[in-house]
Amino acid sequence: MAHPAHPEPDCEVLSEHLAPGEGAAPSAPPPPPVRGARLLAWADGGFTRLDTLIERALPRAQNPLAQLGPATNAALLLATLSGVLLLIWYSPSVVTAWASLAELGPRSPGGLTRSIHRYSSDLAMLLLGLHALRTFFARKFSDARWLAWVSGVGLLGLVWFIGWTGYWLVWDVRAQTLALGSMKFLDALPIFGEPLGRLFTLDRTVPSLLFFVVFFLHMVVPLAIAGGLALHLARLSRSQLLPDRRLSAWLGGAVLAAALLWPATNAAPAAMAVKPAAFTMDWWYLWPVALTTRLSGPALWLVFGLATLGFAGVPWWLARRRPRAVFQAKVDVSRCFACTQCSKDCPFGAITMVPRTDGKPFPSQAQVDPDRCIGCSVCTGACDTQGVGVGWFDGQRVTRELEAFVTSALALGEKPALALVCAQNHGGWELFDEAAWQRRLPGYTVRPIPCAGWVEPKVLERVIAKGARAVLVVGCSSGESYCREGNLFLAARLAGTREPEFRPNRADPRRVALVNFDPLRPHLVTAAAARLLERDYQPPAKVTEFWAAGLAAALLTVVIGAATLLPADLRFRNPTPEAPEFVFTFRTHGAWLDSAAAAPAARDNRPVHMRSAQPVKRGRAPVRITLAVDGAVQEHVVAPKGLKSDGVSVGELRVPLAPGPHRVEVRVRGEREADWAGTVTAAPRRLHVLAYDGGQGFEWHP
Numbered sequence: 001m002a003h004p005a006h007p008e009p010d011c012e013v014l015s016e017h018l019a020p021g022e023g024a025a026p027s028a029p030p031p032p033p034v035r036g037a038r039l040l041a042w043a044d045g046g047f048t049r050l051d052t053l054i055e056r057a058l059p060r061a062q063n064p065l066a067q068l069g070p071a072t073n074a075a076l077l078l079a080t081l082s083g084v085l086l087l088i089w090y091s092p093s094v095v096t097a098w099a100s101l102a103e104l105g106p107r108s109p110g111g112l113t114r115s116i117h118r119y120s121s122d123l124a125m126l127l128l129g130l131h132a133l134r135t136f137f138a139r140k141f142s143d144a145r146w147l148a149w150v151s152g153v154g155l156l157g158l159v160w161f162i163g164w165t166g167y168w169l170v171w172d173v174r175a176q177t178l179a180l181g182s183m184k185f186l187d188a189l190p191i192f193g194e195p196l197g198r199l200f201t202l203d204r205t206v207p208s209l210l211f212f213v214v215f216f217l218h219m220v221v222p223l224a225i226a227g228g229l230a231l232h233l234a235r236l237s238r239s240q241l242l243p244d245r246r247l248s249a250w251l252g253g254a255v256l257a258a259a260l261l262w263p264a265t266n267a268a269p270a271a272m273a274v275k276p277a278a279f280t281m282d283w284w285y286l287w288p289v290a291l292t293t294r295l296s297g298p299a300l301w302l303v304f305g306l307a308t309l310g311f312a313g314v315p316w317w318l319a320r321r322r323p324r325a326v327f328q329a330k331v332d333v334s335r336c337f338a339c340t341q342c343s344k345d346c347p348f349g350a351i352t353m354v355p356r357t358d359g360k361p362f363p364s365q366a367q368v369d370p371d372r373c374i375g376c377s378v379c380t381g382a383c384d385t386q387g388v389g390v391g392w393f394d395g396q397r398v399t400r401e402l403e404a405f406v407t408s409a410l411a412l413g414e415k416p417a418l419a420l421v422c423a424q425n426h427g428g429w430e431l432f433d434e435a436a437w438q439r440r441l442p443g444y445t446v447r448p449i450p451c452a453g454w455v456e457p458k459v460l461e462r463v464i465a466k467g468a469r470a471v472l473v474v475g476c477s478s479g480e481s482y483c484r485e486g487n488l489f490l491a492a493r494l495a496g497t498r499e500p501e502f503r504p505n506r507a508d509p510r511r512v513a514l515v516n517f518d519p520l521r522p523h524l525v526t527a528a529a530a531r532l533l534e535r536d537y538q539p540p541a542k543v544t545e546f547w548a549a550g551l552a553a554a555l556l557t558v559v560i561g562a563a564t565l566l567p568a569d570l571r572f573r574n575p576t577p578e579a580p581e582f583v584f585t586f587r588t589h590g591a592w593l594d595s596a597a598a599a600p601a602a603r604d605n606r607p608v609h610m611r612s613a614q615p616v617k618r619g620r621a622p623v624r625i626t627l628a629v630d631g632a633v634q635e636h637v638v639a640p641k642g643l644k645s646d647g648v649s650v651g652e653l654r655v656p657l658a659p660g661p662h663r664v665e666v667r668v669r670g671e672r673e674a675d676w677a678g679t680v681t682a683a684p685r686r687l688h689v690l691a692y693d694g695g696q697g698f699e700w701h702p
Contacts, residue, residue, distance in 0.1 A: 027392045030327035030375065032430045033142040034319050041427020044137040045519060048478040052518045055477075057545070057552035061244040064251075064556065066479025068131035070243040073229070074251055075124035076159070077242070080222055082117035083166075086110070090169075094211040097171040098269045106263030115259030118282070121163055122568045123255060125284040126560070128156055138480045139428070142319035143327075144235060144348065144372050151232040153312045158224060163285035165218040171211075174281050174289075176200075176270035177574065181292025181300075188297025193641055198585045198652045201689055202701055203272050235372050237349045238485070254557050258565060273701065275685040276574050283567040293575050327375035327390065331366045335387030338362035341499055345382035345453075347484040348372050376483035378453035381490060384500040386456065393450055399459050405445065406466040417533060418463060419444035421474040422452045424482045425517050437474075440522060441529045444472060452476070452514065453486025457493050457502035464507035470532045474525060477516045490514055510535040577656065580682035582664060584627060584653045588694030589671040590620040590640050623649035623670035630662050648694075657682040668692060676700075 034040065047065060054063045064071050089110035091100035104110040132152060135141065141149035168175045168182075183197040199205050233239040242248060267279045281289065292300060310317075329350070343351040343366060350372035353364040366388055380389035389395045402418065409416035419441045423432040429448065437446045449455065452475035460471050475487040491514055492498035502509065515528045531537040620640040627634045634653070641647035649670065657680070665677040676698045680688050689701040 027326075029392055029429045031320055031322055032428055033322065033327075034139045036318065037139065037428055038431060040137050040139055041431055044134070044139075044427065044478070044480070047134050047137065047480065048476070049520050051479040052477050052520050054552065054556070057548040060479065062247050062250070062553075063479060064127070064243075064247065064560065065130070065134070067240075067243040067247060068127055068134060068480075070240045071247065071251060072124055072127040072131055074242055074248045075120050075127055075255075076222075076225065078252055078255060079117055079120040079124055082113050082120060086113050086117055089113070092169065092212065092215040094171055094206055094208050097169055097211075098266060101170060102266045102269075106265065107260065111263055112256075112259050115262075115264040116255055118264040119258045119564065119568070120255045121166070122282065122284045122564050123251065123560070124159060125163065126564050128159060132156060134480050136314070138478070138482060140480070140482065141315045143322065143374050144350070145374060146315035146319070147235060148232055149315050150312050151228055153308075155225065155228045155232060157308070158221065158228060160285060162218060162221055163282075164288075165214050165221070167282065167285060168211075168214045169218060170266055171270050172267035173270055173276040173279050174267050174286060176272065177276060177289050177293065178286060179270075181289055184292055184297045185300050186297075188301055193647065194587070194650045195652065198650070200272055201583055201585055201652065201687065202691070203270070205691075206272065235348055236484075237347055250553065250557070254561055257557075258561055262565060262569075273687045273689060275576050275578070275687070277578070277685060278571060278573045280569045281572045283570050283572075286572075289572065324370050324373075326392065328370055328373040329368050329375065329377070329379050329388055329390050331368060332387045333358050333365050335383075335385040336362070336365045337385060337387075338364045338366075339384070339499075340364075340366075341382045341384075342366050342379040342388050345485075345489055346379055347376060348374060350374075351379060351388070375450075376453070376486070377450040378483055378486050378489065381453045381456045381486070381493070382500070383456065384458060386458075389454075390450065393454070395454075395456060395459070399462060402447070402459070402463050403466050406463055406468045410467045415469045416467070417444045417470040417472070418468055419446045419472045419474060419529065420449045420452075420455060421446055422476045422486070422517075423448040423450060424476045424478070425474070425519075428482075440526055441472070442526075443533055444470075444529060449473075451483040451486035452490045453483055455490055457500055460512050461503060461507040464511050468511070470511045470513075470529075470535075472529050472532055473512075473514045475514060475516045477518055487514070487516060508535075510537070513537050513539070578685055579656045580659060580684055580686045580688065582629060582655045582657055582662070582680055582682070583687050583689045584625075584655075584666060584692070585651075585689065586623075586625065586638075586653075586668065586692040587648055587650045588623055588668060588692065589648055590623045591671050593619045593621055619645040620647070620649075620671075623668065625653070625669075626665075626667040627653055627655065628663075628665040629655050629657070657688075659684055664690075666690060666692075666698075670694060674698065 050065055051060075051063060054065065060066050089100060089104055091097060101114060104114060106115075135149070135152070164178065168179060180197065180200055183195075183200055186192065187195045187197050196210075199207055199210075229241070243251075267281075268276070288304075291303060295303065331351075338353065338356075340353055343353055350369045351366050352369065354367045356362055356365050358365070368388075375390050377390050377393060380386070380393075380395045383389070383395070386395040386399070406416050406418075419437065421432075421437050423429045426432045429450065432448045434446055434448065438444075452473055455473055460473075463471055473490065475490070476482075481487065489498060493500060494502045494509075494512065494514055496502065502512065511532070513528060513532045515525050517525050528537055622640065623638045625636040625638065627636070634655075636651075636653065638649040638651050639645065640649050659682050662680045662682060663677075664680050666675065668674045672694060674692065674697060676690065676692075678700065680702070682688060691699045691701065693699075
């Protein structure tokens with residue numbers, strides 16, 4: 001006979017009948033999740049110190065280093081809105097694009113919109129880079145977090161590509177340089193019938209259709225960011241898309257101030273026949289130009305391919321492969337009363353409630369999704385019956401050990417005090433320095449724990465009931481906490497605003513404290529621990545002085561603004577040789593090669609008029625080009641394109657020249673024969689272009 005479902009199980013009442021059992025058998029801690037953990041933890045500690053420094057004057061919700069992901073989204077949203085508004089003034093044409101932007105006054109509505117669009121895009125790249133760097137140092141790429149890392153790398157590349165196409169649309173010398181680099185990159189692929197680079201030799205041959213395609217990509221590709229974000233946040237609970245509105249307004253105001261003080265302007269207009277010498281450019285997006293101007297197309301593919309594999313492959317080459325059983329959470333169904341609190345608190349959505357399997361009168365039971373669990377142990381603190389948690393640090397067993405320690409110490413006449421210290425303060429369990437903490441907390445016995453969120457209030461109640469003088473829980477202060485919300489949950493449980501609650505009628509709340517460790521001021525945790533022993537500890541009231549908050553905000557604005565603007569307008573010297581060049585670009589057909597029809601198929605006994613000959617296989621001869629400059633003769637044979645060698649012969653020849661006059665002769669031997677001769681007066685940094693088309697003949701562009 002089926003048991004009736006228990007409508008609202010009262011875990012507080014039911015758990016009173018469950019003393020802590022023996023729990024799981026003791027096991028060694030799991031191996032560290034990543035290689036090089038010590039170095040990464042050291043770098044992450046630098047960010048944590050900055051967090052604590054900033055948060056002396058500003059709340060965490062307004063600390064940009066603690067809100068890098070949401071702050072990036074805010075900057076991207078501002079860039080998108082300003083970009084749409086900029087279409088009022090911008091003309092998307094290779095002929096009119098430069099002029100439509102150059103005519104905007106620097107502080108006119110159109111000019112301000114253009115500057116806001118540029119600087120918000122730069123700010124987004126700065127914040128996105130910091131977010132990726134901090135996530136890397138915080139070791140948030142191993143195990144189930146691989147999806148967030150790989151999708152984040154994809155989003156980083158997507159935002160960069162949008163900016164790259166955006167600079168193309170200005171069509172100044174920056175756009176000219178990145179266009180030539182892009183064509184070099186694409187021409188290395190054997191998928192185009194003709195080299196795209198030769199279309200960018202002259203202004204008149206720059207394809208307007210390709211310019212429109214770039215404009216279309218710049219407008220449409222941002223829509224993919226929404227899909228990328230959905231994938232990026234798919235394995236997180238309570239993810240935050242946008243930051244606190246005050247931080248959003250602050251970032252927007254900073255961008256507006258930059259737009260007013262340093263308006264964005266065009267570089268010189270693109271001139272395809274002139275080699276740009278030097279110009280300023282936005283290194284946030286145009287840094288590949290330093291490579292495209294120096295490397296060949298295949299080398300560019302090799303560099304970018306290896307870089308992409310290296311960044312996207314971090315979860316495989318830097319993270320360790322650990323058996324899931326050694327670090328992931330498990331559910332003891334016999335102690336699960338279907339309260340659903342563990343599924344609500346899991347930071348990664350790894351726990352769901354499923355139909356009951358053991359016949360007990362409860363509607364559901366908890367189940368851990370092994371593809372999402374990272375072993376953070378926050379679920380242990382959410383379970384009032386200690387029915388879920390990581391096996392290597394089982395809540396039932398650890399509670400037994402803590403109770404036994406207190407009982408033994410009391411039997412020896414001691415007054416035991418416990419300090420439960422989050423191991424993430426040192427970068428993980430394997431790096432925890434217990435001796436240093438013992439010196440820092442005299443009078444306490446230090447026990448490391450996986451996370452402050454592991455502490456279930458009943459553990460504190462039981463230890464104090466056994467006679468512990470005090471229990472101090474030390475959490476981490478990182479804005480990029482490895483376990484995300486552990487500190488917040490324990491603080492809420494101790495305050496009685498989140499289940500399971502700490503019950504003051506079961507234990508003296510003056511003997512319990514949660515303190516977040518400030519690595520810049522370690523004496524604070526020592527002082528708090530001493531006051532707790534005297535039952536004189538009071539949580540410090542967070543009082544934000546207006547002048548201190550204003551000064552901190554101003555200083556941060558200057559620092560973030562400088563970090564954004566300085567790389568946005570740095571000088572770039574073009575490494576392309578200054579020597580002028582004679583460029584011969586051609587497109588023509590070679591002569592047809594004679595070929596007879598094949599004989600009918602063998603053993604074809606049909607009448608002659610019914611037999612069919614095989615198709616005629618015809619191809620074209622290569623085109624021969626003779627180029628003589630001041631008597632120095634070059635011979636080139638250019639094969640026809642096409643799988644059947646029946647297409648056009650196309651290409652480009654370049655000859656460096658010294659400044660001054662030069663005698664040049666060109667002879668083309670293809671389907672038609674043509675000759676050209678003339679004197680070329682070479683000028684520095686100029687391309688002197690002779691174009692030949694089989695149907696139109698020669699065209700000289702001095």
